[in-house]
Amino acid sequence: MEQRETLTLQQLQQRINRLITCDATRDVWVTAELSDVAVRGGHCYMELLQKDQDGAVTLAKARGIIWSSALKGISAKFHAVTGRPLATGLKVMVRVTATYHPVYGFSLQITDIDPAYTMGDLLRRRAEIINRLRSEGILEQNRSLEWTAVPQRIAVISAPGAAGYGDFVNQLLNNPHKLRFAVKLFPAVMQGDRTPSTVIAALEAIAMDSEEWDCVVIIRGGGATSDLASFEDYDLAAAVAMYPLPVVIGIGHERDITVLDYVANMRVKTPTAAAEWLVGRGESALSTLRDLGNAIALGSSEKIAGAMHRLAYFEGLLPVLPMQTLERRKAQLLTVTSQLGAVAGRIGPHMARLDAMAASLLTATATITDRRRARLDALEQIASALSPAATLARGYSITRVDGHAVTRAESLSRGQTVTTILADGSFTSTVN
Amino acid sequence: MPETPVFTPVETMSYTQAVTELENILRTMQSDKCDIDLLACYTRRATELLESCRSRLTATDAELREILASLGV
Incomplete structure (x- = not known):
């Protein structure tokens, strides 16, 4: 048998380790997409992926680890900028060092992160979805829906048993005015890849009986801030935008805006805030009723008071009214008489003018007659001079x-x- | 005597219709058109509408307990 060099497995792996861990693979900044993020024993494990342009084919894949010693700092830094934890679907820029472990194999140790990269990617993706919805003319559709006078029939989409749903129902039903609400839960997965499809299915289930509901409230549990990336989804955003009932979104906290906040009719920070908003609408309706009732009572009593006042006035007039009327009629007669005198005065000049016209008419007639007669006389003389006699x-x-x-x-x-x-x-x- | 107005039964009206009628009654009362003979009639109608609207908005304690129980929260 030929003498050959044989290594133990460990020895081979030590060689591999030496090849892998060198300056070229130490503290390298790399961009990747996160998948299967999980924390175990204080360490954070994940898969780092690179997909092709369409996101369909995985081109590269490597295990990533954040040791517990670095996890706290990296998480805090990431959350401070992006308002969310490390989660599946996010694109990250991380500083890694390649390592090789005899038992666990190849992995990338993550030692730092640049959250601005993730934020930029999130904003760009959100902007793409919003632009697409706008170009399709549906961005404002749900936002411009009219609310019913007082929304009381509330369809809720949430994870069953989630604290957020309980908070919402308690806040809604334990309101001080005992406003009546009908609430029904339509369960959906509110985290991870199945979020869009299950929320859309719940929306469709509610739409089957859309007559039964005044609005849809999409909420999720309070507690630790969690992964909102799954809500940055075109199909889900389009479903909310085109939904026939007003949609209230309460899935995030102060800074955790998702694309749904741009398309939903109403955006609130928490499930409790969603309930408060609905209670507020009911309260304002109650206060409108109270004001109307008061105003009608006031109007009614004012009417009666007015009528009484008028009656009292007439009562006071009764003893003096007959004499006053007589006096007034007398005065009226006097006025009419004096007016008649004035009329006569106005006639005088007209009469004089008529007389003058009659006289001048006579004169004019006589003058014409005389002139005609003289002419006839002259003609007669001529005629007699010419006669046969x-x-x-x-x-x-x-x-x-x-x-x-x-x-x-x-x-x-x-x-x-x-x-x-x-x-x-x-x-x-x-x-x- | 003016003719007594005929009112739609409250239970067939929507909340918005009822509130709109309340506003109309108020407007009538504030105008000079309101006949004093109809005042009682209008006030009674307004009370009826108000009661109906309020009871639609609010629930009794028993109802609330029932709703909470049905939600299992």
Whole structure:
């Protein structure tokens, strides 16, 4: 048998370890996506992934560990900026050192984190979802829904048994005004990958009886801040945006905004705040009722007081009214009389003008008549000067035969009898 | 006597309708149109509407206990 070099497994791994742990793999900043984050025995274990452009194919994968000695500092630093813990789905920039363990194999020890990278990625992803919803015209849809006058029938989407749901129900039903609320829980997973699909399924279940509900409240347990990344989901955001009932979101704390806060009708910080808001609406309705009742009572008593006042007024008038009326009528008569006098005064000038017009009419008529008569006289003189009688008087005569005037001697024949007319008479003679 | 107005039965009205009618009654009372003969009639109607609205908003203690029990919280 040929003599060959043989190593124990441990020896081989020591070689591998020497190859792996060198300056090139020490304290390297690397970007990766987190998966399967879990804390065990004070240490935080996770998978670091690199996926392809579409996020469908895993291109690279490595185990990551944050030792308990570093975990507290890294967690606090990360949470201070992003408002959330390390969780599946987040993109991170971490400082790692490659290690190799004879039993546990290859892993990356995480010694530092740059939370700004994660924040930038989250904001970019959220902005993408919001822009898409806006371009589809549904971003404002749920926000512009009208609320019913007083929302009292509340469909709740939450994890069953979660503290947040209990807080919500207690706050809602133990309100000082004993406002009546009907509440029903539609359970969903509120953490991790199944969040969008189970919340959407719950929304669909409520929508089946949407007539039965005034609004939907999506809340989750209080306690430690937890992973909100699963809510940064386009499908879930679109489902909320297009939901036919107003949606109230109470899944985060002060800084933990998710894309749902941009599309839901109402955003509150905690489940308790959601209940307080609903109670507030009921209280304001009650106070409106109280004001209306008071105003109507006041209006009614004012009406009666007014009527009484008027009656009292008439009662006071009764003894003096008849005399006052008589006096007033008398005064009215006087006024009318004096007004009549004024009317007569106004007629006088008109009468005078009429008289003057009559006189001038007469004068005008006489003048015209005289002028016409003078003209007639003149015509008569001319006529009489031209008349046959005047001609005869001047020595002329007219000779007639058978009644016709003779104007030519040759028209006469011998033996004819002619009549000659003179100014003062006539005679006959015979033509020779 | 003016004719007594005919009112819709309260139980068939929505909360919003009832509140709207209350506002109308108030407006009528504040105007000069309100007939003194109808005052009692309007006031009675307003009380009825108010009672109905209030009882829709609030629950009795027994009801509240029942609701809490049914939720198992």
